[in-house]
Amino acid sequence: MRAAPFAFVLCLLASAAPARADDDDRTPPAGAARDRFGALESKYLFGFSYGTDLGEVGDLEIGIESGANLGRRTGRYTVFDSEIGIERVPIPRVEIELAAHMGAFRIKNAPGYDDITRTAPTGIANRWRFQILQRGRDAPFGLAFSVEPTVSRRDSETGRATTSVSGDIRLLADYEFVARRLYGAINLGYQPQAMRTPFSLASDEPPFQWRHYATLSASAAFAWRVAPNLTAGGEVSYQRAHDTLGLARYAGQALYAGPTLYWKFQPNAFFAATAQPQLWGRAVGENHTRDLTNFTAARAKARLEFEF
Numbered sequence: 491m492r493a494a495p496f497a498f499v500l501c502l503l504a505s506a507a508p509a510r511a512d513d514d515d516r517t518p519p520a521g522a523a524r525d526r527f528g529a530l531e532s533k534y535l536f537g538f539s540y541g542t543d544l545g546e547v548g549d550l551e552i553g554i555e556s557g558a559n560l561g562r563r564t565g566r567y568t569v570f571d572s573e574i575g576i577e578r579v580p581i582p583r584v585e586i587e588l589a590a591h592m593g594a595f596r597i598k599n600a601p602g603y604d605d606i607t608r609t610a611p612t613g614i615a616n617r618w619r620f621q622i623l624q625r626g627r628d629a630p631f632g633l634a635f636s637v638e639p640t641v642s643r644r645d646s647e648t649g650r651a652t653t654s655v656s657g658d659i660r661l662l663a664d665y666e667f668v669a670r671r672l673y674g675a676i677n678l679g680y681q682p683q684a685m686r687t688p689f690s691l692a693s694d695e696p697p698f699q700w701r702h703y704a705t706l707s708a709s710a711a712f713a714w715r716v717a718p719n720l721t722a723g724g725e726v727s728y729q730r731a732h733d734t735l736g737l738a739r740y741a742g743q744a745l746y747a748g749p750t751l752y753w754k755f756q757p758n759a760f761f762a763a764t765a766q767p768q769l770w771g772r773a774v775g776e777n778h779t780r781d782l783t784n785f786t787a788a789r790a791k792a793r794l795e796f797e798f
Contacts, residue, residue, distance in 0.1 A: 526718045527670040530754075532625075532632070534793060536711035537725040537750040537764030539677040541664045542632030544585040544621050545797075551577040553589075553795040559647075561787025563778075565599030569786075571612065571646050583621035590614050591642070595649030602783075606649045613642030613654070625664060634662040645685065656683035671715045673723075679707040682735050706730040706737075713750060721752040725764060731784040742781040744771035746789060758797040765790040 532541025545551075556572040575589030593612040598605045617638040625632030638658040645652045659682075664675040683703045687696070707730070713723035726747045733739040748766030755761060767788045771781030780787065 527715060528718070530670065530673075530715065530721070532664050532673055532675065532713075534760070534762045534795070535673055535713040535721055535750070535752050536664075536675045536709075536723065537748070537762075537766070538727060538789075538791060539675050539709045539711045539725055540619075540634075540636065540660065540662050541673070541675050542621055542623075542625060542634035542662050543664075544583065544619055544634070545579050547579050547582055549577075549579045550798045551795055552798070553577065553793055555791065555793040558788075558790040559786040560789070561782065562600045562603070563782040564601060565603075566596060567600045567603070567786065568596040569647070569649070570594040573615070575615075575617075583624070585617075585619040587617040587619075588614070589617070591640075591646075593644060593646055593649060597649065603648055604650065608649055610644055610649075612644040612646050613640055615640040617658075625666065631663055631665040636660045636662060652686050654683060654685040656685075657681065667712075673713045673715075673721075675711050675713075677707070677709045679705075679709075681705040681707065684735075702733075702735045704732045704735050704737075706732070711750065713752065719754040721750075723750045724748065725750050725766065727766070729785060731781075740774060742771065742773035742776075742784040744781045744785040745769050759795065761792070761794050763790070763792040 531543040531545060533543050535541055553575050556570055559569045561567055570593065572592045572594070573589040575587050577585060577587040579585050591612045591614065592609065594609045595606050597603050615638055617636060619634055619636040621634045623629045623631065623633040640656045642654040642656070643651065645654060658679065660677050660679040662675065662677055664673060666673055681704065685701055685703070687699050687701055707727060709725060709727035711723060711725035713721045715721045724747065728743070728745050730743045731741040733741050745768065746766040747769055748764055750764045752762045753760060765788070768780050768785060770779060771785060773781040773783040776783065
């Protein structure tokens with residue numbers, strides 16, 4: 491299963507649908523230019539970062555997302571983590587998402603990893619988002635909190651069978667620097683993980699022992715609305731790895747940056763994507779200018795979503 495190419499195909503098919511009558515190229519009347527840039531939900535404008543908008547009560551959305559982690563110090567390392575999820579807004583300011591994950595692993599001659607070529611289910615996730623401040627109504631900026639517990643039966647990094655419980659906890663903030671045109675967002679995150687180490691021929695770690703890890707993250711992104719249905723921008727993300735759930739046993743750090751794209755090709759559908767190389771990093775005990783022990787050389791993500 492390769493969800494990223496599948497998402498691109500679905501996107502192209504959907505965008506080929508006949509244009510609506512109100513989307514033709516007739517010159518708008520005076521004063522209507524600003525109305526063309528109506529309200530835009532900020533949640534998926536910023537690549538790996540999230541905005542604070544959640545939608546209206548009763549909204550139901552189905553999303554297909556594929557993330558890629560590419561490259562280690564040597565050898566071949568290509569891992570796709572794809573998901574299909576359902577999002578629902580049951581009450582004001584609360585959104586719930588349930589997603590199933592599938593992994594595709596192509597690893598060969600990468601230090602510390604077993605050679606593996608496999609596509610298999612990896613786990614399920616349940617994301618909760620809580621909107622604390624609604625941008626433009628409660629305050630000039632938006633503020634939200636999200637938590638995403640995940641239970642996995644296969645390690646999303648190595649592809650080996652294991653048991654893993656992890657989480658993605660974030661504080662989200664966003665702001666409109668230019669009304670309906672220029673958006674910005676900041677995310678602060680903490681991603682803990684408890685994993686039972688899998689049996690591996692390439693690792694010296696004893697198998698079937700519980701290990702704990704954590705990653706701290708901070709990201710900033712902007713998005714410029716170049717057209718009513720098209721937004722382009724960029725994102726910078728700092729990641730810091732620890733071999734424990736706390737802040738002790740620091741393992742390494744990495745800085746990613748790259749462009750972002752958001753295309754609302756139908757009133758009820760959009761496509762979003764980003765691709766980001768690791769610009770700088772440093773692992774404990776190494777003198778390289780990138781940390782390819784705890785992180786990958788590049789990462790990417792594509793998402794296709796439909797609202798019902």
